[in-house]
Amino acid sequence: MDAIFIIEQLLNGVGYGFMLFMLAAGLTLVFGIMDTMNLAHGSLYMAGAYVAAKAHQASGSFLAAILVAVAVTMLVAAVVEILIVRRLYRRDHLAQVLATFGLILIADDLVHAIWGPSPVTAPTPAALSGPLEIIPGLPYSSYRLMMIAVGLLVAIGLYLLVNRTRLGMVVRAGASNRRMAEFMGVRVDRVFSFVFVLGAALAALAGALMGPISAVQIGMGEAILIPALVVIVIGGIGSVRGAFVAALLVGLIDTAGRAFLPPALRAVLPPSLAADLGPAIAGIAMYVVMATVLAIKPQGLFPARS
Template identity: 60%
Template sequence: MTILILEQALNGLQFGLMLFLLAAGLTLVFGIMDMINLAHGSLYMVGAYLVASATAASGSFALGLLAGVVGAAAFGLLLEVVVLRRLYQRDHLSQVLGTFAILLMCNEAVRFVWGSQPIGASAPAALSGPVELLPGFFYPAYRLLIIGAGLAVAVLLWLLVTRTRLGMQVRAGASNREMAQAMGVNVQRLFSAVFGLGAALCAVAGGLMGPLLAVQVGMGESILILAFVVIVIGGIGSIRGALVGALLVGVVDTAGRTLIPLLFEQLMPLDLAASAGPAVASILIYVLMAAVLFWKPQGLFPAHG
């Protein structure tokens, strides 16, 4: 049981860090420009496809990841300049409808370019085996790479936001956009930079998760729902809140899907536990979100106020 708990804790940490990469860009876009972007999950999907294709073409996972991240960032900037700028001053309903249309178009464009079938994405051969972390406890080397990469990106993003002039402007824009504009911050250029950074982070998450999950059309929708749950729990516009919320959601979701069914098997007949366990486990993160909002309606670490 101890090994199972350790394994699920690491799985939750890995999943939470990947959620953080998605939620960081999404929460800043929402915090600075007050814009609901349902197309954010499409950047995750496009990034995963670009990384998988570049890796297959170059034969190097590192080069493929770099090329996919650059390509996704360029695609995100193009999308922001050509389409999304026209939605900034519109109401939230218009933003939801507009970005949902972009999501559908991205799905069809990916289907046209890569086809409807999932494409293969393989981890580096050197990381295909397990690593013994403790006596008798083995953990996949590639998942450790994901954890290390996620922690490294989180630290770099924290340094960017807290130790640079750009980060100061981002925090000011997320806290009070009108005051930041009055103080001379070019919010339009700031938002373009944040959107490009968010697209790059999506590509990092999609590229790293590709070998573990199927790279397929529509893969961004389910992860987008979890990203919104993360920013609601953490607080809109807050990088710290996105990190804490992502880790909470990752650990609760991963551990719940494994431990809740095991617990139910001890408490009720197996046929009932087989259906009730997964159902209860799937709603745990929403129960967590409801509990957080009950005690702190603005989230754990809101940027506003």
């Protein structure tokens, strides 16, 4: 295990962490600011991946596919928010969980009806298909470097939006005391609709970017939802900064564990057992971290209302 391999896997973990951040940031805003548990958030991620893959195949332009995927997903999210989610804002979390779980089943069936049961191929853009030598002796995927750059830009933009703009101030005011904000003339319903659609856009962007390096298939939203929930619990519900730190932490733990544990275990265990046990331990590790954080800081590393 040389230094080049270690750096490459750490970069993979950072890239995966940024994609988790884009998904978890939207989820933590919806849950933390609107106090609404939206289990169907992963379905918006799936929608972005499917639309981007099909748009890329049809147009040949990766950038156009990203824009179409984000726009279509935002439109779908706006319709869902108006027809269904808006009615859940004042309901308890059990009603929200049951309703949004039903949306997951509907979304999976719709994808099955529109695109069929087989996974869809999401092509990698030709301009980013080759490696880029970032340091001597370390060629690294230019597509994954682009993912890291986009994730970093989204993190900076989201932080500035929430903490440095009037719109962000209004969002925080509506989340802190909805009735008082309404008395002051804030259209809280419109603010919450904006937050929901913004979360959908981030989920669609993450899905569109992950498509070329992962399977675009039915159920991919549910698979990524669990790590995203772990991220917002570790970081602190409603905290963008917490989601950023926790997403990078989970991404590095998961990726590094799957890359480094099997070779290390082969030194003391049979190769077949090490190959199975290493990824299993890596998968458990993020839950161990979550349990540890909850035991020490029940509100997460960076609680939004601290």
